[in-house]
Amino acid sequence: MLSFFLSFSKFDDIIDVKLYKGDIPASSGGRLSSLLDIRMKDGNSKKFSVKGGIGTISSRLTVEGPIKKDKASFIVSGRRTYMDIFLKLFGNDDVKDNRIFFYDFNAKVNYNINENNRVFVSAYYGEDVFKNPDFKMGWGNRTFSLRWNHLFSKKLFSNFTIISSKFDYELGVPEGSANSFNWVAGLNDYGIKADLNYYLNTNNTIRFGVSSVFHNFIPGAARGMGDEAVFTEYIVENNNALESGIYISNEQKIGARLTLKYGLRFSHFENVGESTIYNYDENYDMLDSTVYGSGEFFSPYYGLEPRIGATYILNEVSSIKASYARTRQYVHLAQNSTAGTPLDIWIPSTPNVKPQIADQYAIGYFRNFKENRIEGSVEAYYKNIQNAIDFKDYADLLLNRLFEGELRFGKAWAYGMEFLARYNLNKFSGWVSYTLSKTERQIIGINENKKYPATYDRPHDISIVINYNTSKRISIGATWVYSTGSAVTFPVGKGEYKHLYFQIFSGRNEYRMPDYHRLDLSVSLFSKEKPGRKWSTEWNLSVYNAYYRKNPWVINFKKEPGDSNETYAEMIYLYGIVPAITFNFKF
Amino acid sequence: MRKIFYIILAIALILNSCTKRIDIDLGSTYTRFIVEGFITTDTMAHYVLLTKSTDYYSNTPPPTVSHATVTISNGDSTITLTENDSLPGYYETPSFYYGEPGRLYSLEIELTEEIGGSKNYSASSELMPVASIDSIQITYKEVWEVWEVKIYALDPPTEDFYSFEVYKNNILMTDTINKMGITDDRFFNGNYTHGVTVYYLRDDYEPERVYPGDTIVLRMNGITNEYYDFLLELFEQTFAYRNPLFNGPPANISSNISNGGLGFFTAYSSSYGSTVYKE
Numbered sequence: 002m003l004s005f006f007l008s009f010s011k012f013d014d015i016i017d018v019k020l021y022k023g024d025i026p027a028s029s030g031g032r033l034s035s036l037l038d039i040r041m042k043d044g045n046s047k048k049f050s051v052k053g054g055i056g057t058i059s060s061r062l063t064v065e066g067p068i069k070k071d072k073a074s075f076i077v078s079g080r081r082t083y084m085d086i087f088l089k090l091f092g093n094d095d096v097k098d099n100r101i102f103f104y105d106f107n108a109k110v111n112y113n114i115n116e117n118n119r120v121f122v123s124a125y126y127g128e129d130v131f132k133n134p135d136f137k138m139g140w141g142n143r144t145f146s147l148r149w150n151h152l153f154s155k156k157l158f159s160n161f162t163i164i165s166s167k168f169d170y171e172l173g174v175p176e177g178s179a180n181s182f183n184w185v186a187g188l189n190d191y192g193i194k195a196d197l198n199y200y201l202n203t204n205n206t207i208r209f210g211v212s213s214v215f216h217n218f219i220p221g222a223a224r225g226m227g228d229e230a231v232f233t234e235y236i237v238e239n240n241n242a243l244e245s246g247i248y249i250s251n252e253q254k255i256g257a258r259l260t261l262k263y264g265l266r267f268s269h270f271e272n273v274g275e276s277t278i279y280n281y282d283e284n285y286d287m288l289d290s291t292v293y294g295s296g297e298f299f300s301p302y303y304g305l306e307p308r309i310g311a312t313y314i315l316n317e318v319s320s321i322k323a324s325y326a327r328t329r330q331y332v333h334l335a336q337n338s339t340a341g342t343p344l345d346i347w348i349p350s351t352p353n354v355k356p357q358i359a360d361q362y363a364i365g366y367f368r369n370f371k372e373n374r375i376e377g378s379v380e381a382y383y384k385n386i387q388n389a390i391d392f393k394d395y396a397d398l399l400l401n402r403l404f405e406g407e408l409r410f411g412k413a414w415a416y417g418m419e420f421l422a423r424y425n426l427n428k429f430s431g432w433v434s435y436t437l438s439k440t441e442r443q444i445i446g447i448n449e450n451k452k453y454p455a456t457y458d459r460p461h462d463i464s465i466v467i468n469y470n471t472s473k474r475i476s477i478g479a480t481w482v483y484s485t486g487s488a489v490t491f492p493v494g495k496g497e498y499k500h501l502y503f504q505i506f507s508g509r510n511e512y513r514m515p516d517y518h519r520l521d522l523s524v525s526l527f528s529k530e531k532p533g534r535k536w537s538t539e540w541n542l543s544v545y546n547a548y549y550r551k552n553p554w555v556i557n558f559k560k561e562p563g564d565s566n567e568t569y570a571e572m573i574y575l576y577g578i579v580p581a582i583t584f585n586f587k588f
Numbered sequence: 589m590r591k592i593f594y595i596i597l598a599i600a601l602i603l604n605s606c607t608k609r610i611d612i613d614l615g616s617t618y619t620r621f622i623v624e625g626f627i628t629t630d631t632m633a634h635y636v637l638l639t640k641s642t643d644y645y646s647n648t649p650p651p652t653v654s655h656a657t658v659t660i661s662n663g664d665s666t667i668t669l670t671e672n673d674s675l676p677g678y679y680e681t682p683s684f685y686y687g688e689p690g691r692l693y694s695l696e697i698e699l700t701e702e703i704g705g706s707k708n709y710s711a712s713s714e715l716m717p718v719a720s721i722d723s724i725q726i727t728y729k730e731v732w733e734v735w736e737v738k739i740y741a742l743d744p745p746t747e748d749f750y751s752f753e754v755y756k757n758n759i760l761m762t763d764t765i766n767k768m769g770i771t772d773d774r775f776f777n778g779n780y781t782h783g784v785t786v787y788y789l790r791d792d793y794e795p796e797r798v799y800p801g802d803t804i805v806l807r808m809n810g811i812t813n814e815y816y817d818f819l820l821e822l823f824e825q826t827f828a829y830r831n832p833l834f835n836g837p838p839a840n841i842s843s844n845i846s847n848g849g850l851g852f853f854t855a856y857s858s859s860y861g862s863t864v865y866k867e
Contacts, residue, residue, distance in 0.1 A: 392837070394837070394839030394840075395821055395824065395839060456837070489837075490837045490838050490839070491612065491614055492614070492644045492838075493614055493615065493616075493617040493643070493644055494617045494619075494620065494641045494642060494643055494644055495641060495642060495643075495644055495646070495650075496620065496622045496639065496640075496641040496642075496650055496850055496851070497622070497624075497639060497649075497650045498622070498624050498765070498822065498851050498852070499624060499764070499765035500764060500765075501764055501765050501766055501822065501826055502826070503822060503825055503826060503841055504644070504825060504838070505617065505620060505641055505644075505840060505850070506838055506839060506840050507617075509837060509839075510837070512612075512614075515610075515612075551606075551608060553610065556610065556612060558644070565647070566646070566647045566648060566649050567645075567647045568644060568645060568647075569609055569645075570609065570610050570611070570612040571607050571608065571609050571610065572607065572608055572609075572610045573606065573607050574606055574607075574608065577606070
């Protein structure tokens with residue numbers, strides 16, 4: 002929520018991001034649809050370099066260089082925002098005691114042992130904090146990975162990886178009052194995997210591997226803090242699970258035009274004690290519970306996940322693609338709230354919660370224009386999900402031992418078309434994209450068993466990104482995003498019971514939030530390039546939400562106080578217009 | 589206890605964001621029929637109130653429904669309620685009427701014209717028994733600045749649901765239904781309640797502040813599981829600090845009125861305990 006103020010500017014291109022849509026490779030599992038693969042770049046192995054920026058909202062610094070020339074290198078990078086200081090400068094009294102910041106820290110070391118062996122160690126640590134005397138909220142991300150890249154021969158190479166990651170969030174009232182308490186929840190993952198590539202011949206690349214992740218779920222625990230606290234403890238028991246997969250795939254070239262990718266993944270998931278599973282009757286009322294001992298495996302789920310994709314080159318400038326992927330998701334993310342917040346909980350598959358199974362079909366047409374300076378594409382997809390999960394009316398998920406009884410199950414489906422044009426003309430570059438889509442679900446026990454749009458259904462989604470280089474020294478950027486408001490349930494009528502007014506609601510998600518749109522602008526002024534000069538600088542002036550769009554985060558419906566019968570709608574929005582100045586440097 | 593966490597967090601968050609009134613077109617919806625009715629073990633004229641829903645932005649009070657035929661049966665005999673001449677929409681039993689624990693009370697309503705697609709509505713509720721109160725006690729809780737009303741009574745071994753109302757010097761402090769204390773017996777089922785707090789009076793609100801010599805009366809009602817769930821949903825929906833961080837999609841409050849009617853018809857028994865506060 003807070004971290005969206007940070008963007009990786011072109012000075013800070015430290016990561017590679019690869020987004021897979023329809024063609025999810027067999028090597029990845031556990032997620033139903035798009036997969037974001039983030040891998041940090043290796044440090045520069047030839048020379049030291051420093052780049053960074055100092056700004057009114059955030060600052061960042063990246064240092065990289067050789068540890069031992071051509072043998073070992075490192076890269077470290079850190080960022081921090083300080084919205085709180087900025088808000089104080091603008092004299093916003095409501096928030097003067099607030100502390101809002103985000104920081105993160107990245108480090109990677111790579112070492113070439115010899116021609117056939119390389120080792121990579123990387124770590125990430127990030128934290129969002131929101132704090133004032135009455136309230137605190139924070140969430141953190143930690144990842145550590147160790148990768149050994151080994152070449153068995155010129156045809157067979159491998160990656161062996163150990164990963165641990167930790168996500169948690171914390172809420173509460175700081176120590177020093179009767180209300181003080183602390184509430185923590187999170188997810189810890191410990192995984193190992195082996196991925197091998199075998200270059201059979203120039204036309205066939207075979208990939209195969211295994212992976213296993215131990216999940217440790219921490220649904221939540223709250224306890225009073227300090228001497229004056231009046232609260233006792235409330236703990237929802239942790240639970241554990243082991244998720245494993247094995248896969249094989251081939252990328253095969255047939256002739257000069259056709260490339261096929263096909264593979265098969267087998268995935269397996271099983272709960273691991275010690276844990277207590279509550280059993281429910283057909284009305285989702287708790288019957289009794291089953292206790293599993295420490296280290297006891299139970300409730301196995303498994304299945305095959307076929308993946309297939311084809312690319313056919315029509316001519317020098319155009320190609321077509323088609324793909325099918327089945328994915329099984331064993332760990333479910335429950336977004337309790339109607340607004341986007343990071344207070345999510347992860348729900349493992351258990352005897353009560355079946356894995357979600359998705360079948361995704363995609364076709365696309367790709368064509369370049371103007372000597373490849375414009376890349377255009379049209380893609381269409383259809384996705385069908387079995388065992389989709391949603392929450393019953395008046396669901397109570399957070400800090401609830403019986404949260405599985407709050408879940409309802411059914412099916413979900415989504416389809417859409419995406420148009421994308423990337424352009425790189427003389428002075429202009431950027432992209433324009435438009436997505437038309439529909440995401441619906443039908444869940445037994447919700448909305449009178451009738452279908453309804455998913456909360457995150459956004460029929461129209463547009464983004465326009467323009468970079469304009471007026472000269473070698475000045476660059477102007479504009480980004481405009483637009484999307485249909487999320488689907489929501491609003492009151493349509495009202496009544497009274499014992500003089501207390503109550504609302505009568507529409508069907509689930511029958512209404513829409515106001516459309517979301519926002520314009521961000523930036524101007525960069527670069528230092529003169531001179532032969533022999535080893536450093537460069539940049540002044541950047543940016544404006545977030547330039548035309549002050551008040552995008553609602555939530556809409557509440559309220560009654561005028563007293564005896565009046567009048568009711569009204571009120572929105573809560575989080576950010577207005579936010580200007581910033583940043584000084585970037587590189588040497 | 590979890591609810592308290594939510595409330596503290598919700599209030600803190602609302603205080604830290606910007607709000608603005610906004611025009612949202614909600615259109616209009618069909619009219620629903622709403623029933624509010626009670627049968628208790630007290631001897632009195634019991635009423636059933638019939639009203640209609642309005643569009644969300646309507647600024648008129650809910651219209652009452654007159655000239656209906658309203659009957660209540662206790663399984664053996666049926667009485668017809670008469671509409672109050674000065675309070676349209678209120679249908680009353682004779683003043684000597686009282687409910688008896690263990691009986692099933694059935695309400696039948698026939699309207700002169702259709703509302704919400706039907707002319708006939710019905711509901712029924714069992715009248716649950718309630719334990720007697722041995723004694724009550726008033727103590728001041730300094731950290732929250734509230735007066736706690738504590739109860740001493742024996743909860744029966746059955747699964748029971750309770751609502752609580754408080755009178756101070758014969759004035760009802762529970763003047764709106766969402767001030768009512770409600771609880772199930774999960775934490776003391778079948779046990780003697782050695783002073784469980786069932787109601788709070790606010791020290792910072794003069795009408796509720798307790799002084800030496802004040803007489804406090806606690807009314808404990810034995811209610812049905814369905815009515816308990818209805819009250820929980822009603823309170824949750826009308827809670828002032830609804831917050832998107834913790835609330836899922838909103839939904840209609842449950843009801844025991846047939847044919848898509850709203851509101852609730854319920855029967856319950858009451859017992860009383862009283863004390864005079866001394867410093």
